[in-house]
Amino acid sequence: MIAYLTNLAALAAIFGILASTLNVAVGYAGIFSVAHAVFFGVGAYAGAQIALVLVPDALLAMLVAGLISGALSLCLALPALRVRGEYFVAASLGLQMMATTLFSEWKSVTGGIGGLTGIPRPHVFGVEVGTLPLALAALGLILLATAALMRGAFGRTLRSIRDAESAAEALGKNVAAAKALAVAFACAGAGVAGALFALHMQFVNVESFNLDQSVLIMAMVIIGGTGTLLGPLVGAVILLSLPAGLAFLPFIPATEVGAVQQMVYGLAMTLLMIFRPAGLVGDLSRGKSMA
Amino acid sequence: MSAPVLVCEGLSRSFGGVKAVAGVSLALPAGQVTALVGPNGAGKTTVFNLITGNLRADAGSAMLRGRSIMGLKPHQVARMGVARSFQDLRLFTHMSVRDNVQSATETSAWFWQPGGAAARRAREAATEEALARTGLTDLAEARAIDLAYAERKFLSMARILAARAGIWLLDEPASGLDLASRLRFGALLKEARAQGVAICLIEHNLDVVTELADRIAFLDQGQVLAEGEPQAILKDPKLAAIYFGDRGEAA
Structure with a gap:
């Protein structure tokens, strides 16, 4: 039971990082990306390869994974961010689909559909450590950095772009650069989460980095509360505990848990958008119709 | 009159076959309020959008303190000291x-x-x-x-x-304000003018224009029909007819 809970907690911390970083793009900058799992995947493969080929050093794996994911997102964000709103959603959807194909086909790096197996357990300075403390530490650092950035000028810039992009431009803000930076920060975080995920699971394949995963991360942000520091974390914990919780309910057959889970997600999202459009932790007056 | 801070010459922009702005020339001197007046659809906001880089001009030039700002992005124009407000805020x-x-x-x-x-x-x-x-x-x-x-x-x-910013482009800043707020707004504008800000405002309320503007540029169908002192412009019966929508009489 302890092992089970530790595993769940480590996954919650990893998905907490994913949801918190996506929230920087979605909640603060208003950039709706449904490709967050792509950068999670890039980080996971990068981290796994570092551990497999070089050393199973968790810090090195997280650093390299974060850098690669962040840099790659910048290359993609700069052209993609020229389009606004729903067009960016479509562009990110296209990216997600391309990446899923690439992850399944680029066998030398990703191991194809079968994925990468036998990833060694994480070490820090040569000593084997559990993923939970690593993930919690990374989550804590990312939350601190996010809080500091969002309270300051950069957060104001992103929120101003979210609320009125043309007015932000008219006040001298380079909107494209600020958005690209927000995306790079978010995707670097996803890369760090990916490396942790690879070291934690000791196995990665494309299944964890597809569109379903991107939608799940987005759901965590929206359910928890966009534009809040702790909302995405709450969303991540709830959506990860849900399948576990449902599995314990005696009247749901084990084979049906997946279907019930989808129904509960859907129902929860719909009810939430009606009664708490800004999410569980979000500001109550946000998102509601003014009529 | 001090030398103009912003000088636009022959600014033009068409949308499809419609000439929204056709050869507008405008000079904004420091410490003066210039009002852009004209009926709806005259091209007033389009002139602002051409100056600020929100729209690309088909022809013409805009010089800010002797430097061209044509082709610059909105944030670059803003950083050079051009601030604007929007009609929808x-x-x-x-x-x-x-x-x-x-x-x-x-x-x-x-x-x-x-x-x-x-x-x-x-x-x-x-x-x-x-x-x-x-x-x-x-x-x-x-x-x-x-x-x-x-x-x-x-x-x-x-x-x-x-x-x-040294230049303010204000799009209907006084519309919908009650008298007390309008007076406060007027005081704010006069203070900025005294500090040497070059102000250009689009305004439909002719009382506000009379009170605040040093000069008026009257726009219709994308062209400056007349430019000068407020009293002279506002008393011109032809312009009044255009402004109030009676083109038959004006022709």
Whole structure:
């Protein structure tokens, strides 16, 4: 039971990082990306390869994974961010689909559909450590950095772009650069989460980095509360505990848990958008119709 | 009259077959208020959009203190000292009043602003001064979306004040204001004019224009039909006929 809970907690911390970083793009900058799992995947493969080929050093794996994911997102964000709103959603959807194909086909790096197996357990300075403390530490650092950035000028810039992009431009803000930076920060975080995920699971394949995963991360942000520091974390914990919780309910057959889970997600999202459009932790007056 | 800070010559822009702006020339001197007056659809806001880089001109030039600003992006034009307001305000609705204003002082898109603590204090001082001058200090923590209409208008002005720009392009800044607010707005504008700001405003309320404008440029169908002292322009019966929509009589 302890092992089970530790595993769940480590996954919650990893998905907490994913949801918190996506929230920087979605909640603060208003950039709706449904490709967050792509950068999670890039980080996971990068981290796994570092551990497999070089050393199973968790810090090195997280650093390299974060850098690669962040840099790659910048290359993609700069052209993609020229389009606004729903067009960016479509562009990110296209990216997600391309990446899923690439992850399944680029066998030398990703191991194809079968994925990468036998990833060694994480070490820090040569000593084997559990993923939970690593993930919690990374989550804590990312939350601190996010809080500091969002309270300051950069957060104001992103929120101003979210609320009125043309007015932000008219006040001298380079909107494209600020958005690209927000995306790079978010995707670097996803890369760090990916490396942790690879070291934690000791196995990665494309299944964890597809569109379903991107939608799940987005759901965590929206359910928890966009534009809040702790909302995405709450969303991540709830959506990860849900399948576990449902599995314990005696009247749901084990084979049906997946279907019930989808129904509960859907129902929860719909009810939430009606009664708490800004999410569980979000500001109550946000998102509601003014009529 | 001092030398113009911003000089536009022959600005033109068509949308499909429609000439929205056709050869507009305009000069904005420091310390003067120029009003763009004309019927709806005359091309007034389009002129602003051409100056600020929100629209590309098909032809013509715009020089800011002798430097061309044609082809620059809106944020680059803004950084050169051109501030604008929008008819629909475009406030940062879910941010506090103070954050709205402070955001106008922060132009770097980087994770932090340049200049260290001294620059930060200067930005904060500019924010507080803009809040005080627009009477918004007591509402600084309220969200923009929760403000009454007149306060929203003043918040839009506070952002411009905090940006410390030398040129203001104001799109119907006094529309919908009650008399008391209009007087406050007038005082704000006169103060800026006295400080040497070159102001151009689009305004439909001719009382406001008479009270505040030093010069009027009368626009119709994308062209400047007349330019001069307010009294002379507003008394011209032909222009009045165009303005009030009676083209048959004007022709």
